[in-house]
Amino acid sequence: MATVSMTVNGKHVSADVEPRTLLVQFLREHLRLTGTHVGCDTSQCGACVVHLDGRAVKSCTTLALTCDGAEVVTIEGLAKDGRLHPMQEAFRDNHGLQCGFCTPGMIMSAIDIVRRKGHDLDEHTIREELEGNICRCTGYHNIVRAVAAGAQAMKGGEPLKKAAE
Amino acid sequence: MSATGIGAAVRRKEDQRFITGKGQYTDDINRPGQAYAYFLRSPHAHATIKKIDAKAALAMPGVIAVLTGDDLAADKIGGLICGWMIHSKDGSPMKAGPHPALAQGKVRYVGDHVAVVVAESLAQAKDAAEAVKVDYAELKAVVDPAAAQKNGAPQVHDVSSDNTVYQWHLGDKAATDAAFKQAKHVTRLDLVNNRLIPNAIEPRAAIGEYDPGTDAYTLYTTSQNPHVARLVLSAFVGIAPEHKLRVIAPDVGGGFGSKIFIYAEETVCTWAAKKVGRPVKWTAERSESFLADAHGRDHVTRAELALDDRGRILGLRVKTIANLGAYLSTFASSVPTYLYAPLLSGQYDIPAIYCEVDGVYTNTAPVDAYRGAGRPEATFVVERLVEVAAREMGLDPAALRKRNYIKKFPHQTPVIMNYDIGNYHASLDKALELADYQNFAKRKRESARRGRLRGIGFSSYIEACGIAPSQAVGSLGAGVGLWESAEVRVNPTGSVEILTGSHSHGQGHETTFAQLVSDRLGIPIEHVTVIHGDTDKVQFGMGTYGSRSGAVGMAAIAKAIDKVIAKGKKVAAHVLEASEGDIEFKDGKFTVAGTDKALGFGDVALQAYIAHKFSGQDLEPGLKEGAFYDPTNFTFPAGMHICEVEVDPQTGVTTIERWTAVDDFGTVINPMIVEGQVHGGVAQGIGQALLEGARYDENGQLVTASFMDYCMPRAGDLPSFTVGMTTTPCPSNPLGIKGCGEAGAIAAPAAVINAITDAVGHEDVAMPATPQVVWRACQKAAQRMAAE
Numbered sequence A: 001m002a003t004v005s006m007t008v009n010g011k012h013v014s015a016d017v018e019p020r021t022l023l024v025q026f027l028r029e030h031l032r033l034t035g036t037h038v039g040c041d042t043s044q045c046g047a048c049v050v051h052l053d054g055r056a057v058k059s060c061t062t063l064a065l066t067c068d069g070a071e072v073v074t075i076e077g078l079a080k081d082g083r084l085h086p087m088q089e090a091f092r093d094n095h096g097l098q099c100g101f102c103t104p105g106m107i108m109s110a111i112d113i114v115r116r117k118g119h120d121l122d123e124h125t126i127r128e129e130l131e132g133n134i135c136r137c138t139g140y141h142n143i144v145r146a147v148a149a150g151a152q153a154m155k156g157g158e159p160l161k162k163a164a165e
Numbered sequence B: 001m002s003a004t005g006i007g008a009a010v011r012r013k014e015d016q017r018f019i020t021g022k023g024q025y026t027d028d029i030n031r032p033g034q035a036y037a038y039f040l041r042s043p044h045a046h047a048t049i050k051k052i053d054a055k056a057a058l059a060m061p062g063v064i065a066v067l068t069g070d071d072l073a074a075d076k077i078g079g080l081i082c083g084w085m086i087h088s089k090d091g092s093p094m095k096a097g098p099h100p101a102l103a104q105g106k107v108r109y110v111g112d113h114v115a116v117v118v119a120e121s122l123a124q125a126k127d128a129a130e131a132v133k134v135d136y137a138e139l140k141a142v143v144d145p146a147a148a149q150k151n152g153a154p155q156v157h158d159v160s161s162d163n164t165v166y167q168w169h170l171g172d173k174a175a176t177d178a179a180f181k182q183a184k185h186v187t188r189l190d191l192v193n194n195r196l197i198p199n200a201i202e203p204r205a206a207i208g209e210y211d212p213g214t215d216a217y218t219l220y221t222t223s224q225n226p227h228v229a230r231l232v233l234s235a236f237v238g239i240a241p242e243h244k245l246r247v248i249a250p251d252v253g254g255g256f257g258s259k260i261f262i263y264a265e266e267t268v269c270t271w272a273a274k275k276v277g278r279p280v281k282w283t284a285e286r287s288e289s290f291l292a293d294a295h296g297r298d299h300v301t302r303a304e305l306a307l308d309d310r311g312r313i314l315g316l317r318v319k320t321i322a323n324l325g326a327y328l329s330t331f332a333s334s335v336p337t338y339l340y341a342p343l344l345s346g347q348y349d350i351p352a353i354y355c356e357v358d359g360v361y362t363n364t365a366p367v368d369a370y371r372g373a374g375r376p377e378a379t380f381v382v383e384r385l386v387e388v389a390a391r392e393m394g395l396d397p398a399a400l401r402k403r404n405y406i407k408k409f410p411h412q413t414p415v416i417m418n419y420d421i422g423n424y425h426a427s428l429d430k431a432l433e434l435a436d437y438q439n440f441a442k443r444k445r446e447s448a449r450r451g452r453l454r455g456i457g458f459s460s461y462i463e464a465c466g467i468a469p470s471q472a473v474g475s476l477g478a479g480v481g482l483w484e485s486a487e488v489r490v491n492p493t494g495s496v497e498i499l500t501g502s503h504s505h506g507q508g509h510e511t512t513f514a515q516l517v518s519d520r521l522g523i524p525i526e527h528v529t530v531i532h533g534d535t536d537k538v539q540f541g542m543g544t545y546g547s548r549s550g551a552v553g554m555a556a557i558a559k560a561i562d563k564v565i566a567k568g569k570k571v572a573a574h575v576l577e578a579s580e581g582d583i584e585f586k587d588g589k590f591t592v593a594g595t596d597k598a599l600g601f602g603d604v605a606l607q608a609y610i611a612h613k614f615s616g617q618d619l620e621p622g623l624k625e626g627a628f629y630d631p632t633n634f635t636f637p638a639g640m641h642i643c644e645v646e647v648d649p650q651t652g653v654t655t656i657e658r659w660t661a662v663d664d665f666g667t668v669i670n671p672m673i674v675e676g677q678v679h680g681g682v683a684q685g686i687g688q689a690l691l692e693g694a695r696y697d698e699n700g701q702l703v704t705a706s707f708m709d710y711c712m713p714r715a716g717d718l719p720s721f722t723v724g725m726t727t728t729p730c731p732s733n734p735l736g737i738k739g740c741g742e743a744g745a746i747a748a749p750a751a752v753i754n755a756i757t758d759a760v761g762h763e764d765v766a767m768p769a770t771p772q773v774v775w776r777a778c779q780k781a782a783q784r785m786a787a788e
Helices: A023-030 A086-093 A103-117 A123-132 A141-153 B015-019 B069-074 B122-129 B173-182 B226-236 B264-276 B286-292 B375-393 B397-404 B424-434 B437-449 B470-475 B509-521 B549-576 B601-610 B671-691 B743-760 B771-787
Strands: A002-008 A011-017 A049-052 A055-058 A071-073 B035-041 B047-053 B063-068 B113-119 B133-138 B164-171 B185-193 B205-211 B216-221 B245-248 B280-283 B299-307 B313-325 B352-361 B453-462 B484-490 B496-500 B528-531 B583-586 B589-592 B598-600 B624-629 B638-648 B653-664 B722-725
Touching (some): A049 A103, A086 A103, A086 B015, A103 B015, A141 B671, B069 B264, B205 B264, B216 B226, B375 B453, B424 B653, B549 B583, B549 B589, B549 B598, B671 B743
Parallel strands (some): A002 A071
Antiparallel strands (some): A049 A055, B035 B113, B205 B216, B299 B313, B484 B496, B589 B598
C-alpha cells in the first residue's frame, strides 16, 4: 500500500492504495465518483476521460500514484454552483447522447478540444479530434453538433441559454 | 401541437443525470459486503474437461469460493434456454444441445465459462483464477458452418451429428421454381453477411444478492428485459421461484440486442450469492464482451432473382446457412428464420418466394439478435439483388424499384407478412430530391477529374417491428407472448407515474412516454415520471427490442390512460352533479358539456382519493389503471436510404460523401429522438459495411477481440446525415407508431455496398469493404475493362 493525495473536483483527498490502482479505480471505488466510466481495457473508448492538471487523460491507463499532488476534474466537478458547464448544456440541447455511458468522457474530451483548438471548430476538426472517444448510439452526428455549439458557448464563459423544456 | 406533446422535439428529461455523471449503471452500484466474481474462460475452442483442480486457488488470499459446473449440477440448476422452437422442413424439432451456465465436461468456444472465482476483491479473484488448474483434452474445432455440416467435421453437440440445428424453409418452392422457368433475366449473387460484435459501450454486469431472512434474491443486471430474465431464471434455470427473485435493470448503457439474452454470468452471480452468503458482483472487461456477448449476423447466402424482360420481379429464391455459434442463445433460432425470411419480399410485389435456411453449430460464440436481427440480412439480400439486376438489365435502379413497389395496401406477401400500409414511391421521390440525384452525374465527373470514383447506392428497406402479435408469434414457435403492459398511477395531487414493461437504454422513454401522457392528460410534462426496469415495481413486461417500445409499449400506456380518463369522468360527474355521459375531457379539464362547469385533472385526482363526493361502494376510490396491449399486426417501417461514396482507386479507401435517409415511421412522438435513432442505426450499418467484422482463425481463436483489432466506427469514419421523413400512420395500433430503432442498421449495409460497387464497376465487394477489399475490386474491374 502507498499513500496518494490529490485534489479532485476542488476537494483534497488522500488514501492508501495498492500501487497497481488505476486513477479510474481510485475515482470510482475509493471516492465513489461513478460518473467516470470504463468501457474497454485497451485505452480506446474514452469513457474514462478526466482532466488531470487541466489536460484530458484516460484514467483507465493512468496509475493513481502518478497523480500524487495533481488536480483532477471529473464530470461531477464541471457544474459550478448548480449551473451546468456550457458543454454539458450543449450535449443536452443537441441530443448529443442516448444511453449516456460514453457521455462523461465525451464532454471531458470536448472541453479539452476547445482548450487546444479554440472555439471556432469546423466539423472535420471535431471528428478528427474525437478519435479517442467511441460512441455506439448516436452515430456522432449530434455529438459533433454539440461540441461545436458548446465550443461557441464557452466563448463568453457563460452557460448556454437553458433549453426549452 | 403543444411544446411538450406528441410531435414536439422536447429535450430529454433523463439527460440531466447523464451529463452530470449521476447516471446509475449496474457497475456504479455497490452492495454492502459484496464479493467479486471473475470467470475462468476456456482458452480452447473445443475441448473436454478432464479435471478442474482449484485447491491452490482456494488457498490464495481473499478467495471465498471456486465454483464449477459440477456445483451447478449438484444444486440442480438448469441450463440456459432458447425460447423459440423451430421445426425443420421434415417436421422434426430443432436439435438443441445443453447450455449449462458453467461448462459440464466440455467447452465449445473460446470464452466459454469454465469456473467462477469469488473473492474479496476483483484483483484477488483474477489472481486466483490463474491458479485454477484445468486439465483439457483438446478437440478439433470447426468455425465455418458449411464445413461444420460436412461428414467427419468435429461435432459440437452430441444431439446433432452434422452440427445442423435445423433445416428450415418458408414459401412455395414449386411456384418459385415455375417463376424462374418463365424468367427472361435471372440475377444471381453469393453474399456473406459478416459476423458482428455488438459492443454496447457499457459492458455487461451483474450483482446477485441473497437475503436469508426472506429467502429472496435480487439481481442487478444490464438487461433490456428484466422480467423476461426473471421468468427464465426462475421457471427454467430454477434459481428461485419468481416471487422470490427481483431483477433490477437500472441505467443501461446501450444494448442493440446483446442485452436481451439471459447469459451465464448473471445466472452464476445470482446462484453464487446464496452459496457464499455475500452479494456477488461481476463486470465484463471489454475482451470478455468480445468473447462472450452474443454476436450478430453471420450468414452465407446464395440468392437468385427472376425477372421478366421489362424488369418485373417474378420470383426470389434464397438459400442461407446461418452460423448459430456453440450454443443456442435465448432467441437465436428465430433470427435467421422468422425474423429473416418473412422480410424477403422487401417493398416489392413478388409473386413467389422460397427460402431455405440451415442453422448450424460451430465452435464460436453464440449468435443472436443484433440491431435489426434478421431484417438487415434480408434487406441486404433483396437490395443487392435488385440493384445488380438493374445494372445487368441496363435499367435505372430507382426506376426498377418503382416498377416493382407494392402500391395497394393491405398487401399479403408470399412469406407470411401482411403489410398494412406504406407509400414507397413517396419515400423514394423525397430521397432522390434530398440526395440531389439529378446532379449526381455532374458530381461523378467532378470526382473523376480528381482521379476518384464516385458511386451511388440505394436501399429500399422494410422491417417488421412492433413485435409482436402474441397469437401470431405463438403459432410460429415463440415461447412467449409479445404484448406490453403499462400502469398509470395518478397521485392525489395530480402528478402521474407511468410504470412500463419497456426498458430504456438510450431510447429516451422517460421523455417520449411522458410526452404522450402530457399530451393525453393535458398536464405539464414535469408532472410525469416514467418508471421501468424493476420487477418489484412494474408488474410484468416484455422489454425493449425489435423497435417495439413505441408501437407496443406506448400503446399500452395509451390504453391505460383511456381507462384513467373514463374513471375520471365518473368522479367528475359526481362532483359536478352531472350525468357521466355529459362529461367531456379535453386539455386537462373535465367539463359538463355545454356549460362552464369544469374540474381540472388535479382536482379530479384529489376527489378520486378523498372520495367525499361519491359512495366508495359504488365507485372505487383512487385513480390508477393498468393495461396489457397486444398488437393486432406487426408494423412495417420502410424507407429509402441513398449512399454516395467516393473511392480512391489507388488506395481503395472509401469515403461516404453523402447520406440521405427518408423513413416512414408512422406517427413520430419526438422528431429529435427519432432522428437520433436513425443516425445511430445508420452508423452501425455503415460499420458493418465498411469497418466491422468478427474473425476467428481456423482453431477457433477470436482474432478481433479488442477495440484495437475490431474496427468500431469513430467520428472521423462517418459523415453527417440528411434525414427526412414521410408519414403513413400505422393502422394497427392506436397511436399510429411504426418504430424507428433499427431502420438505419437495416437499410445501410446494402446502400453502402451498392454505392461502392457502382463506383468501382465490380459487384464482388464483401463486407466489411476495407481498403484492401475495395482496391482488389478496382483491380478486377480494371482487368476486365482491359480485356474488353
